[in-house]
């Protein structure tokens with residue numbers, strides 16, 4: 001097996017969480033293009049160089065550590081959610097770097113490493129790898145905005161001095177991403193490893209309802225055009241109407257709501273909210289979209305509200321490559337005999353986009369109490385090391 005160095009891997013993983021440390025548990029605040037994100041990427045570029053890889057930033061800030069000639073690509077992302085865990089994305093990048101370095105030290109197969117930018121979708125949905133996949137042009141991406149209204153173009157300009165061309169995907173033979181599960185199943189079962197079968201599809205958009213801002217004391221209820229009441233009715237209606245369309249693994253979330261002018265004594269004139277839904281079947285995502293649009297129009301009409309939509313972003317469900325999965329399964333059986341499972345991914349990952357260019361596969365390690373996208377996110381270090389060894393074992397098997 002490629003002689004990975006667990007102490008070195010863990011030490012670097014803890015070093016990475018210094019960038020944007022939240023001071024709460026091991027949590028981080030390292031959104032794409034923030035000072036902490038850019039500093040972390042420059043630190044990572046140095047670690048890649050020290051590991052014998054050629055660091056290269058692409059035009060959107062995704063950072064590659066390139067091996068000579070054809071190589072297996074491994075990695076994930078190092079940007080975080082507005083309140084992020086220390087392992088989401090970071091684990092996959094640092095595990096990839098350790099395997100790439102150990103393989104090179106042992107004269108093993110060449111491995112390149114990547115940290116995609118804006119996987120967490122401050123601007124889009126897995127934005128950096130979506131642009132690299134060609135599914136989203138740089139011109140269109142540049143017009144995307146974050147919650148505060150900053151454009152992708154303005155944000156990525158902060159890394160312009162580091163940026164080179166897009167990396168040619170043809171130099172890579174495949175992509176393997178190690179990630180925390182971010183859900184409860186491995187932790188509940190006490191299993192060490194998950195080998196991913198498929199990644200769900202997603203749809204994500206912003207919806208705006210415009211009514212009439214007015215006095216909260218003098219405006220009778222039946223005369224109001226209250227944007228929040230429209231949102232509230234929309235939400236309860238879709239929950240009802242989804243019932244005969246969804247399965248227990250379908251999810252939908254209104255995670256961001258902004259009311260204008262957001263004051264106790266003013267009837268809100270405007271509600272802007274995110275509408276995101278995920279499922280393993282593309283046609284179920286389409287059916288849910290119909291219900292969302294029909295219901296929004298019906299509520300807007302009944303309440304005299306103006307309805308408008310932002311751009312809808314989406315990724316299709318993706319099956320993992322059988323050969324790469326086979327190597328991960330064999331390595332998992334060697335490292336954690338009988339203590340691993342095959343499973344779907346309810347979270348989105350860059351692997352979905354990389355699949356446009358090459359075969360992909362993913363490996364999960366448990367999340368304690370299934371918590372992620374929160375400062376409390378954590379994984380037992382023995383599980384982190386077991387995952388690292390499975391990754392190394394898979395690389396060895398793919399070489400033969």
Ligand code: HGY
Pocket residue numbers: 119120121346347348349
């Ligand atoms: O939302 C996701 O699934 C990913 O963690 N960004």
Ligand code: MN
Pocket residue numbers: 077088089119179348349
């Ligand atoms: Mn992630």
Ligand code: MN
Pocket residue numbers: 081088120373
């Ligand atoms: Mn995430």
